[in-house]
Amino acid sequence: MSMLLTKRLMRSLWRTKLRLSAVVLMIAVGVFAGISFGAYGTAATTMYDDIYSDEEGRINLADVVVENPGGVWNGTTSEDICQAIRDEWTNPDLELEFCEPRLTLEGLMFNLLDNGSEDMVHAVWYGIDEGKVDRVWMPDHDCCSGRLAAAADEIVLDAHAASGMGIDVGESISIAAGAGRMNLTVVGIGLYSNHLYFAEEGALYPASAGTFATGYLSASGMEVLANRSTGSSNRILIDVKGTPPYDLQSTDAVEGVELNAVKAQILEIVSEESDDPVSVYDQSGIYSVELLRADAEGANKMYPYVTGMIAVVAGITIFLSLQRLIQSQAKEIAVLRTLGVPRRSIMPGYILAPMIIGSVGVAIGTALGVWVGAPAMLGMYEDIMGIPIIGYSVPPSLVILNVVIVMVIVLLSGIRPAWQAAQMQPLEVMRGQHEVRLSSRRIQRWTAKMPATVGLTIRSSIRKPVRLAFTFLAVGLSMLILGSMLLMMGSIEDLFGTERETWDARVNAPEGGEDEIIQWAQSKGVSYELLLQYPGSPAESDSRLLSVNGLDQFSSTDSPTGMIHVKLKEGSYPVANATVTQVLIDEGSSEFLGWKIGDQPTMMFGSISKQVKVTGITKGEIFRTVYLHRSDLSAEVGLNATSVLLDLPNGVEVDSELGAISEGITLMADQDKAFDEIMDKQIQFLIAVEGLGILMAFGVLFNTLVMNLAERDSELATLRVLGAPINRLGAMIFGEHLAIGVIGGIMACIFSVLGTQMLIDSMVQWAFFFTVQASLGSLAIIGGTVVLMSILLTPFGMWRIKKMDLVDSVKEFSN
Numbered sequence: 001m002s003m004l005l006t007k008r009l010m011r012s013l014w015r016t017k018l019r020l021s022a023v024v025l026m027i028a029v030g031v032f033a034g035i036s037f038g039a040y041g042t043a044a045t046t047m048y049d050d051i052y053s054d055e056e057g058r059i060n061l062a063d064v065v066v067e068n069p070g071g072v073w074n075g076t077t078s079e080d081i082c083q084a085i086r087d088e089w090t091n092p093d094l095e096l097e098f099c100e101p102r103l104t105l106e107g108l109m110f111n112l113l114d115n116g117s118e119d120m121v122h123a124v125w126y127g128i129d130e131g132k133v134d135r136v137w138m139p140d141h142d143c144c145s146g147r148l149a150a151a152a153d154e155i156v157l158d159a160h161a162a163s164g165m166g167i168d169v170g171e172s173i174s175i176a177a178g179a180g181r182m183n184l185t186v187v188g189i190g191l192y193s194n195h196l197y198f199a200e201e202g203a204l205y206p207a208s209a210g211t212f213a214t215g216y217l218s219a220s221g222m223e224v225l226a227n228r229s230t231g232s233s234n235r236i237l238i239d240v241k242g243t244p245p246y247d248l249q250s251t252d253a254v255e256g257v258e259l260n261a262v263k264a265q266i267l268e269i270v271s272e273e274s275d276d277p278v279s280v281y282d283q284s285g286i287y288s289v290e291l292l293r294a295d296a297e298g299a300n301k302m303y304p305y306v307t308g309m310i311a312v313v314a315g316i317t318i319f320l321s322l323q324r325l326i327q328s329q330a331k332e333i334a335v336l337r338t339l340g341v342p343r344r345s346i347m348p349g350y351i352l353a354p355m356i357i358g359s360v361g362v363a364i365g366t367a368l369g370v371w372v373g374a375p376a377m378l379g380m381y382e383d384i385m386g387i388p389i390i391g392y393s394v395p396p397s398l399v400i401l402n403v404v405i406v407m408v409i410v411l412l413s414g415i416r417p418a419w420q421a422a423q424m425q426p427l428e429v430m431r432g433q434h435e436v437r438l439s440s441r442r443i444q445r446w447t448a449k450m451p452a453t454v455g456l457t458i459r460s461s462i463r464k465p466v467r468l469a470f471t472f473l474a475v476g477l478s479m480l481i482l483g484s485m486l487l488m489m490g491s492i493e494d495l496f497g498t499e500r501e502t503w504d505a506r507v508n509a510p511e512g513g514e515d516e517i518i519q520w521a522q523s524k525g526v527s528y529e530l531l532l533q534y535p536g537s538p539a540e541s542d543s544r545l546l547s548v549n550g551l552d553q554f555s556s557t558d559s560p561t562g563m564i565h566v567k568l569k570e571g572s573y574p575v576a577n578a579t580v581t582q583v584l585i586d587e588g589s590s591e592f593l594g595w596k597i598g599d600q601p602t603m604m605f606g607s608i609s610k611q612v613k614v615t616g617i618t619k620g621e622i623f624r625t626v627y628l629h630r631s632d633l634s635a636e637v638g639l640n641a642t643s644v645l646l647d648l649p650n651g652v653e654v655d656s657e658l659g660a661i662s663e664g665i666t667l668m669a670d671q672d673k674a675f676d677e678i679m680d681k682q683i684q685f686l687i688a689v690e691g692l693g694i695l696m697a698f699g700v701l702f703n704t705l706v707m708n709l710a711e712r713d714s715e716l717a718t719l720r721v722l723g724a725p726i727n728r729l730g731a732m733i734f735g736e737h738l739a740i741g742v743i744g745g746i747m748a749c750i751f752s753v754l755g756t757q758m759l760i761d762s763m764v765q766w767a768f769f770f771t772v773q774a775s776l777g778s779l780a781i782i783g784g785t786v787v788l789m790s791i792l793l794t795p796f797g798m799w800r801i802k803k804m805d806l807v808d809s810v811k812e813f814s815n
Contacts, residue, residue: 022699026314027361034307035369041299075231101233107177127222146188164209179227250765277606315413322417350418358410476751482693483752550630571616588769741790745783
């Protein structure tokens, strides 16, 4: 007998093909999205580990970097530092393998355009012999070819730059680094750890093609380019045997206890060998490395939630559908119970049904995820990042995890309906008392004064409060996908608005060379402003990096007067030459460090310890940032300026004369172009995600509203028999749909804001701090979309009423 009921259940499900297909589609999309996002996260994590390893043909990423941000050591000092580190290395648990001095300078590349003119491109040049640490990576892939630079007139160009400018092995390029131009032959095209994410230092989005370049010369070639003596360096790379753990910026745990002790010892050694302030950091301080690690970590955190959320929406839909089926099969269940069929024989069918539905959806989603979604996500990754993914396949553990998440949720969605079916009392069913209706006397009195159709609309809409509540929950979860993307994209556009920085060109000055740039600006009638940037850290025992910015003047985005403007969240601007140096910190630094206005912590400028006073907290910085007066910072670090900001009037452009006296020029137009390009790519992804959220919400609303109509067939038929016009009934359905849409839209807005903030809170870390700003425009789009979808279902209700068999419906009502 239970088999008979199960067959009857399956036939009933099959009759609702449209709703059944929507549920299967939701489950498939959940698995598809989970595998796609998961493949991206796992591929990135395993690929980075492989690239950074010390195996032959890989990069062998440095474990500790000593950087001289304000100067260059000569060859003798460089070798003395390495020798002192070797001699005084005392850590018994970590074995020193290599200590290699390197010279790295910013400069320019002169890109010859098709029309014969030259374009000056901001660049970073590295002096790299065939050392053992931080090697150039040249995988067996179409992106890379050639060999390493050996002679002084040879260079390996980064694959991102070569692709963007159409340069190949064997061609000649012209570059500079503040000491005149030099022509070099491209002998190889490769990739480097500091620029796997090909962006300028501190930029969140990749550089646009043809606006940024990096290259890797021999040590002798770099010394000729920069007019430096043999062995000059401004970085010391330390490699420890094995792969020692280091402190991750996304956790509060201290993972790198041993490496932290090594860094402290190295800082002490270098400070004794050199008077220059230095910065000592591990792999978390390498911008590209940390950004890519945080991105992969975020993807790995996110995909189980995406899969689970979509599966919950599908589970709610299954739950509501099964409840409706139980109601329609109540008499059959009652007859079986009267004939003595035990309750345990009734339950299996209602548990089996969602499992079958889930299995079909999982099979479709797995196939699409493995063969379509994962390759598409990895292809998008390669397109945006420009990093080749070699030899990756979707791991079985990823598929199993997503399948288990979905099937558990689907199974749980069928338990409650199955229990309800088994608990039905035959006598109550035969009397029609098994349907719970919410229609209190107060509601009846309130609706009695209304027109009959309006009163019926209100009473029928709230007769199933559980279904209505679950519908709003499912709609809110569905729109969370759309809402989170809208809110995040809107907040990112606000963060990177042009009002924060209004310069046209940022010219990097050689040490002590800012006066020549100022003279050029004055001769051209160009307004200028000096900027001093220096690496800092919160404390001597805390190596997390701070970006310290010394400004000539402070102004807000509301009343801009300078070329760099800050959004002051609270407090006041610092005063120059105060007894205790006054600073502004961003809200992320305040959050992680616990620094408040009025606090006087001791922070580090390189290796210089200095007590400061926090006078204000700024808003809108992605990275941890400190602002103070340039004169105060200059007095501490011994540098006057690192950059000169230019506001170019009409008709004045940067020229080769300026390029010859600078160490690189960044144009705001290039940054705006890069931002627009990445936003265009993100919009394509956004459209796909928006479509996913809208389809899911539409499926939930369709399922609920159709069930509401089906339950009122007899009532609507009676109204038609009594002469109620079709238009009046249509207005009744429209009103119900509008009310459900408005409430669902409000719920969608609430879920979007709260859910997005929770998602961001779980992903923010020291290297990446972000807050969501819920604009009225974004909320209007989210809520309006739900209302529009609900209203668009009204014609379907009208069609259903017109096609209704009045005789059968009234006959059922009379029974």
